[in-house]
Amino acid sequence: MNKPAEYRWSAAPVHTASYLHAAVAEEALRRGVSTILDAGCGNGQLVAFLRGLGYEAVGIDGDEGGIQVAREQYPGVRFDVGLFGDAPPGQFDMVCSTEVVEHLYAPHELARYCYEALKPGGALVISTPYHGYLKNLALALVDGWDAHFTANWHGGHIKFWSRKTLSKLLEGAGFRIEAFKGAGRYPFLWKSMIIIACRRAASPSDSGK
Numbered sequence: 001m002n003k004p005a006e007y008r009w010s011a012a013p014v015h016t017a018s019y020l021h022a023a024v025a026e027e028a029l030r031r032g033v034s035t036i037l038d039a040g041c042g043n044g045q046l047v048a049f050l051r052g053l054g055y056e057a058v059g060i061d062g063d064e065g066g067i068q069v070a071r072e073q074y075p076g077v078r079f080d081v082g083l084f085g086d087a088p089p090g091q092f093d094m095v096c097s098t099e100v101v102e103h104l105y106a107p108h109e110l111a112r113y114c115y116e117a118l119k120p121g122g123a124l125v126i127s128t129p130y131h132g133y134l135k136n137l138a139l140a141l142v143d144g145w146d147a148h149f150t151a152n153w154h155g156g157h158i159k160f161w162s163r164k165t166l167s168k169l170l171e172g173a174g175f176r177i178e179a180f181k182g183a184g185r186y187p188f189l190w191k192s193m194i195i196i197a198c199r200r201a202a203s204p205s206d207s208g209k
Contacts, residue, residue, distance in 0.1 A: 009043045009066035015191065016099055019184040021049045023194055024096045027099055027125050028055060033093035036115050039110065040100030044070025044079055051077060060089065084109040088117035096125045099192065101166070102157045111173035118199040124175060128161045130182060130193040137191060163193060170197045 013035055024046065028036060038047045041059030043066050050057035051074075059079045061067050069080040080089055084104075095114045101107050114124050139145055150156030161169075167177050175197035184191030 004164050009063060009069045014042065014045055014099075014129075016184075017049075020064075020098045020192060020194075021046055022103070023127075023181065023183055024098065025053055027123065028053075028094055031094065031123055032056060033096070033123075035092040037088065037092040037095045038115055039084070039088075039097040039117065041070060041079065041189060042066045044074050044077065046096065046098060047077060047079070048074045050094060058089065058092075081138055084113040086113075088113055090117070091119045092117055092122065092182055093119060094123050094125065098127045099129070101126065101169075102128045102161060103155065105158060107159065107169055108173070111150075111169050111175070115173045115175065115199055120199055120201045122199050123178070124170070124197045124199070125194060126166070126170070127183065127192045127194045128166060129157070130161055130190040131162050132188055132190075134188045135190070161193075162193070166193075166195055170195065174200050176200055 028050065036050055036055050036057045037059060038050075038059045041047050041061045042063070044059050047057045047059040047070070058083045059070060059077070061079070062081065062083045064081050065077050067081050070077070082089070095117050097110065097114060101110055104110055119122065139148055161189070163180055170177060177195060177197050179195040179196040180191070181195055181196070182188070182190030
C-alpha cells in the first residue's frame with residue numbers, strides 16, 4: 001500500500017467523515033450494491049458506517065496499527081492487513097478509497113488493485129484533496145501552502161492530484177470515468193474531490209491475450 005508504517009491511527013473520528021461518508025453511501029444506494037471494499041480503511045470508521053446501513057462492507061489497509069484499532073472498535077467486522085501490490089480479497093460490487101491516493105509513492109498499484117477488486121461493471125468511488133485554479137490561487141493569497149503541503153505531518157501527503165491527473169491514472173488502469181464531484185466547503189474551494197469510475201469488462205492488459 002506504500003503507506004508509512006506507524007501511521008498513528010486512533011479511534012478518534014476522521015475529519016473527512018462529515019462530507020465523504022455520505023457521498024460514498026449515496027453512490028452505493030444509487031447503484032443498489034450489496035458488497036463494498038474500503039481500500040485504505042484506516043481505523044475502519046467508513047466500513048462501520050456502511051455496515052450500519054446494511055451493506056456487506058470489508059476493510060483493508062497496509063497499516064497494522066490502523067487495522068488493530070478497527071478490529072478493537074468494531075468486533076465482528078472483517079478488516080484485513082494487505083498491500084496494494086497484493087491480490088485483493090475477492091471481487092466486490094463497489095470499491096471506495098477515500099483520502100488514500102495522495103499518501104502513496106506508487107499510486108498505480110492502488111488503481112490496479114481497485115480494478116481487480118471490482119466485478120465487471122462495478123464502480124470505484126475515490127477521493128483526494130481537491131486542487132483547482134481558484135483554490136490554488138486562494139491558498140497562495142493567504143500564504144496557506146506550508147500548512148497545505150503537510151510537510152511536518154508524519155505520513156502526510158506525498159502527491160497532489162488534479163481532476164485531470166487522477167482521471168488519467170484511473171483510465172490507465174482500465175477504468176471509465178463516470179462522474180466528478182466536489183465535497184466539503186464551497187464550490188471550487190472544495191476540501192476534497194470525488195471521482196466515480198466504472199470497471200470495464202476487460203483491462204488493457206487483457207486485450208492482447
